[in-house]
Structure formats: C-alpha cells, structure tokens
Amino acid sequence: MATILQLNEAIQALVRDGDTIALEGFTHLIPFAAGHEIIRQRRRNLTLVRMTPDLIYDQLIGAGCAAKLVFSWGGNPGVGSLYRLRDAVENGWPSPLEIEEHAHAGMATAYAAGASGLPFGVLRGYLGTDLPKYNANIKFIECPFTGEKLAAVPAHRPDVTVVHAQKADRRGNVLMWGVVGVQKEAVLAAKRSIVTVEEVVDRLDAPPNSVVLPSWVVGAVCPVKGGAFPSYAQGYYPRNNAFYKKWDGISRERETFQKWLERHIMGTRDFGAFKQSLEEATQYA
Amino acid sequence: MPEASYSADEMMTIAAARMIRNGASLFVGIGLPSAAANLARLTHAPETVLIYESGTIGTRPSVLPLSIGDGELAETADAVVSVPEMFAYWLQGGRIDLGFLGAAQIDRFANINTTVIGEYRKPSTRLPGAGGAPEIATCCKEVLITLRHSKRAFVNKLDFLTSSGHMEGGDSRERMQLPGKGPTAVITDLGVLTPDPVTRELTLTSVHPGVTAEKVVENTGWPLKVAPVVETLAPPSENELRVLRELNERTRRAHTEQV
Structure with missing residues (x-):
C-alpha cells in the first residue's frame, strides 16, 4: 500500500x-x-x-x-x-x-520490458543509425520465426x-x-x-480503462x-x-x-x- | 523583378505544406515540420491526420505547439495513447503514411544527424539527439525533411548518422530491409531536392521564385546534382500567406504570456 x-x-x-x-x-x-x-x-x-x-x-x-x-x-x-x-x-x-x-522507441521498449519483468525488449528500430556504435546496450537479434533483423535493449x-x-x-x-x-x-x-x-480526494471516480496506478x-x-x-x-x-x-x-x-x-x-x-x-x-x- | 513580399522561411514552410496529401497520416516533428503540417491542415489538406510522438493522434491545435506534448494537442486529438503504444502499434506497426523531420546536418543520400557536431565523445556541439527520428525515418511509408540550406547543414560527410535516409545510395536501403521507402523530398529555404530514382542521390529539382540553381549549389557542401530542367515553384498565394501569418501570430501571442 x-x-x-x-x-x-x-x-x-x-x-x-x-x-x-x-x-x-x-x-x-x-x-x-x-x-x-x-x-x-x-x-x-x-x-x-x-x-x-x-x-x-x-x-x-x-x-x-x-x-x-x-x-x-x-x-x-x-x-x-x-x-x-x-x-x-x-x-x-x-x-x-x-x-x-537511445532513441525514443528503444527507451519506451526498455520500460515496457522492465514493467513486464523481461530481461530485454525487442523493437523494429535502430536500423542504419550510428547509435549502436556508441551504446553497447543496443544489440541486434534475428527473429526466430522470420529471420528479420530486430533491435534488442535491456529492460530499464x-x-x-x-x-x-x-x-x-x-x-x-x-x-x-x-x-x-x-x-x-x-x-x-x-x-x-x-x-x-x-x-x-475522497473518491477517485476513475472511468473504466483510465490510467490508474493502484x-x-x-x-x-x-x-x-x-x-x-x-x-x-x-x-x-x-x-x-x-x-x-x-x-x-x-x-x-x-x-x-x-x-x-x-x-x-x-x-x-x-x-x-x-x-x-x-x-x-x-x-x- | 519586384522585391518578394514574403520571406524565404515562409516560402519554405509553404512549399513543404504543399507536399502533404489531404487525408494522409502524418508523424510530425516539432519546429518547421509542425508549422508546415498545420499550414497544410488549415489550407488544402483539412483531413490530414496529425500525429505527435507524445501520443496524440488526429490533433487540431489552433496554435503551433512549443513542445511535442502541449496540452492543446491532447485536448483536440481524436485519441491520446501512451508513448510505448505510439512507437509500437502505430509507428512500428506501419500505420503512418508520412514522417516529417527536421535535421542539423544532411548528406547527399538524405541521411540525417541530430546528435552531435564533432566527435561523439568530445563534441563541439551536443545536439538534442535522436528522439523519435530513427524509427520515424525507417517505419513511415515515406519521409519528408525540411531544414534551412547552408554548407554547414548540407555536408559531404555527417558527423553522426542519427536517422537513415538512403544510406549509401542505390538499393542499399532495400538491402538493409528498412520498412519504408525513405525520404522523398528535402524542402529548404532555397528549393526542393529529390532523390534520383536510381542512385538515390539528392538532386535539385525545383527552386523558390527568385533563387538560382547556382545559389543552391553554392550553399551545398558537396557537388550538388542539378536536374536538366529545374522548375520554379509558384510563389505563396495570398491565402497561404495569410493563413501562415495568422497561425504564427496566434502562436507568438500564446507563447509569450507572462511567467
């Protein structure tokens, strides 16, 4: 609580x-x-x-x-x-x-992975950019189903x-x-x-589907x-x-x-x- | 020739706005892209779906936002989604027709730098960085870029490649399997450059009224290719200028309220 x-x-x-x-x-x-x-x-x-x-x-x-x-x-x-x-x-x-x-997409993915308790997150990102040359926390993996090259970032x-x-x-x-x-x-x-x-307040009165942190x-x-x-x-x-x-x-x-x-x-x-x-x-x- | 009754910046914004197709979904960067996108929405393209990376989809601001997430963007949007959803479902999901970016540096294949001037680890100027641009540049179906023309901005070699354009030219973008087709036009305060269909090298295809091809070449940091026929764009119409100036004036007033 x-x-x-x-x-x-x-x-x-x-x-x-x-x-x-x-x-x-x-x-x-x-x-x-x-x-x-x-x-x-x-x-x-x-x-x-x-x-x-x-x-x-x-x-x-x-x-x-x-x-x-x-x-x-x-x-x-x-x-x-x-x-x-x-x-x-x-x-x-x-x-x-x-x-x-990072780029925004990578940061958002890293937070989502953290919230999910996953070790890393995957995104279709960082393709062609120089960022991975300077940030060891951006790596590329191959999709195990299609072979597509995807980026991986450790969870925040x-x-x-x-x-x-x-x-x-x-x-x-x-x-x-x-x-x-x-x-x-x-x-x-x-x-x-x-x-x-x-x-x-006494009552939150949150509509269904609101962003609520219990x-x-x-x-x-x-x-x-x-x-x-x-x-x-x-x-x-x-x-x-x-x-x-x-x-x-x-x-x-x-x-x-x-x-x-x-x-x-x-x-x-x-x-x-x-x-x-x-x-x-x-x-x- | 009579003196122009509009500025080069106004012509740039208007030329960029004209490139926006009515009804397109448009991922908009702050600054020049945002001004052009809103001008298009207020003139020939009222059904344009403006999307800002803060999560606002189908927004209709009455003044230009100073930040990417100003309150009015949320208040006037069809939907507001979270940032992870925006980048995952909407951008990486391939829903967006047109990405619209600015840049500090651009090279002949429309790759752009918004990260550093100088060495990455000891920069002479530290710029804001990537933001949403790398994935906008790769995942939108098409990309427009707008920036002011100068040798400092149009460089032979980028200090840092932040967002992918046509990489090394030719079919290098396809070989890297980047999802969208990349930059289709670069709109500056002097004219418009478009990638050659085969080499993908940026080529001067039109100039603003009163601007010569020589002037554009002089202000480019590599030997700029010039199309055999360079079109001169129509000057701003009375309506385009009026709508843009009213928008800028409303924006100026809104952003200078007392602290």
Whole structure:
C-alpha cells in the first residue's frame, strides 16, 4: 500500500546516493517539485533515466546530482539547447557526465520490458543509425520465426521512479490522464516509486480503462499542488511556455544558473516557497 | 523583378505544406515540420491526420505547439495513447503514411544527424539527439525533411548518422530491409531536392521564385546534382500567406504570456 507522505519525507526515505532514478513525464506532468527536492537534499552520483531530459534534468545535472544520463532526446522543446547538460557533456562541468543514448522507441521498449519483468525488449528500430556504435546496450537479434533483423535493449529497472499525476485517493490509488507518456511502465518497472499529485480526494471516480496506478504498486504518494510547473497538468493548469523560454537565458551561463539555483531552489524550503520566490523575482525584476 | 513580399522561411514552410496529401497520416516533428503540417491542415489538406510522438493522434491545435506534448494537442486529438503504444502499434506497426523531420546536418543520400557536431565523445556541439527520428525515418511509408540550406547543414560527410535516409545510395536501403521507402523530398529555404530514382542521390529539382540553381549549389557542401530542367515553384498565394501569418501570430501571442 502507498503511504501518503510529505515530499521531503518521501525523497529522504526512498532516494539514495548512487541510485538509478527515472523522473518521467512526456512534456506533461513532469515531476519538477520532486526533482527540486532531490537537489535540496543534495543527492549525488545518480544515474538519471528519462526519455526527454528537459529543464528538470538540466537543473539536476547543473546542481551536481548526476553521474550518468540514460536518455533519447535532451533539449528544451521548441526553444533550443539544455546548456547545463551540454556543459557537462562538452566540458565536464560541474562534473563529467557519462551518457547512454537511445532513441525514443528503444527507451519506451526498455520500460515496457522492465514493467513486464523481461530481461530485454525487442523493437523494429535502430536500423542504419550510428547509435549502436556508441551504446553497447543496443544489440541486434534475428527473429526466430522470420529471420528479420530486430533491435534488442535491456529492460530499464530503476531503483526509483518518480512521476506526477492529477489525483490520488486517500488510500493512495493514483489517476492520471492526457498525455500519459511512459509513466505507468516506468512505475511498474521500478523497485520503488514516488508519485506527486495535484490533490488527494475522497473518491477517485476513475472511468473504466483510465490510467490508474493502484495503491499497492506505489511506494509513496505526496500531495504537491502545482508540482509539475513549469510543465502542465491537464485539467489544472497549462504549460508555462514563457518559463521554458526564460530558462534559455538563466541556464546559458554557469554564473546565472548558480545564482538562480541558490536563490530559488537551495534558498527555499519547498516547492510552494520556490514558486513564491519566482513570483517575487518577476515582480521586482 | 519586384522585391518578394514574403520571406524565404515562409516560402519554405509553404512549399513543404504543399507536399502533404489531404487525408494522409502524418508523424510530425516539432519546429518547421509542425508549422508546415498545420499550414497544410488549415489550407488544402483539412483531413490530414496529425500525429505527435507524445501520443496524440488526429490533433487540431489552433496554435503551433512549443513542445511535442502541449496540452492543446491532447485536448483536440481524436485519441491520446501512451508513448510505448505510439512507437509500437502505430509507428512500428506501419500505420503512418508520412514522417516529417527536421535535421542539423544532411548528406547527399538524405541521411540525417541530430546528435552531435564533432566527435561523439568530445563534441563541439551536443545536439538534442535522436528522439523519435530513427524509427520515424525507417517505419513511415515515406519521409519528408525540411531544414534551412547552408554548407554547414548540407555536408559531404555527417558527423553522426542519427536517422537513415538512403544510406549509401542505390538499393542499399532495400538491402538493409528498412520498412519504408525513405525520404522523398528535402524542402529548404532555397528549393526542393529529390532523390534520383536510381542512385538515390539528392538532386535539385525545383527552386523558390527568385533563387538560382547556382545559389543552391553554392550553399551545398558537396557537388550538388542539378536536374536538366529545374522548375520554379509558384510563389505563396495570398491565402497561404495569410493563413501562415495568422497561425504564427496566434502562436507568438500564446507563447509569450507572462511567467
């Protein structure tokens, strides 16, 4: 059964130095609040897994939490580069970052294999690309029935998966909708899991066939209103595209990034205070 | 010749949009491909099925999404599926007519690089990476590519092959048993290149109004083949320009709301 916890308690209990951790969310429902709490609690040597490392992984990498990144697309969608990711890869700042690079289809297959308890997943993918030359976790096999050449990737089995969802009930059953990405597979593939939610309600009222994570497959449920900002939560608030654009300027140089990190993440006690500090900064800018 | 009343980027988007057949299912990348796909849907191809890799099928956004999974894509879609389902059933399942990709680098056989500039392990520029592109490039029945023309982008040799085009040309793609037929056109801000039917080498087959074949050759990093007859594309119609500009203006407003 999931335990309903404060976010800082959940990170303290379930995320350890050296863990392989997946914070998933495909542009929607990105668990920013949880990522910030990992930074605040100064976790180190993490292997970060995520299909689309966006701003939250840029922040974790720039803050020095990561030793390795497993990913398939690392950018600020529609805006440009992730400068902290680039600085780590190109210059080893703040520390060298090992990368294991996939395509989306391979990452999705690896999560599905993990959720299925299979050692690897199979896909019609990676044909002709240079990626297998640099990633030993992409191999090719022959279909035993037709002889077709197919790609194989080992299952993702994160120590911890963290996702954000719209709702949970008081027993810790979780409901999400909209662009649901790979979150269900990522939670089911993981040894431990944390789900932050917009609200905890008496009744979930999930329609049949909804994406529901039953309480007994979830480790901790943490109510964090607005916890996916600046990404969005369908039915609650829209994506803050202006912040994504603003991140380009904040993250471009080490100095501006560090100032931002100190003031808005390390200098705040929780996500509510983080958002308040952003508002104040905008007001007096 | 009078000065053009439209930009090269507008002409590129409009030329790309014109290539989209009404009713086709279309796997759309963010940026230039998304602009062209939505322009097609709002002009000559209203029945086009737009698919974004976030899982949205048959989406009809009123503004261009900044990310591949903006909320409006889900709100206006016929169906929203999970990402594993999107890549397994829909893309690898061979359901999608047309893939539409951008690129940082392209070579003469329309192989593309979106991974690194320079050495992989010590890149001079780390680009976002593959995303959905390798499987879009192989599994869609056909692929369109759009990017701005320059020697830096149209290179003799890719720094990294992210997504397969016609590989080494000729029948190399068929020999590798890639499912779809690969890139059928590359639309740039200067004109359109199409693969030669036999060698599969990209050949300049049309230019935008006011652009010469020489200019395209000058901006290509290999000795570009030029078709015996190079067609000049029709300039943007009043309607195409109006719809594109309105779309861009709605998008600009939507994306600059206060933080």
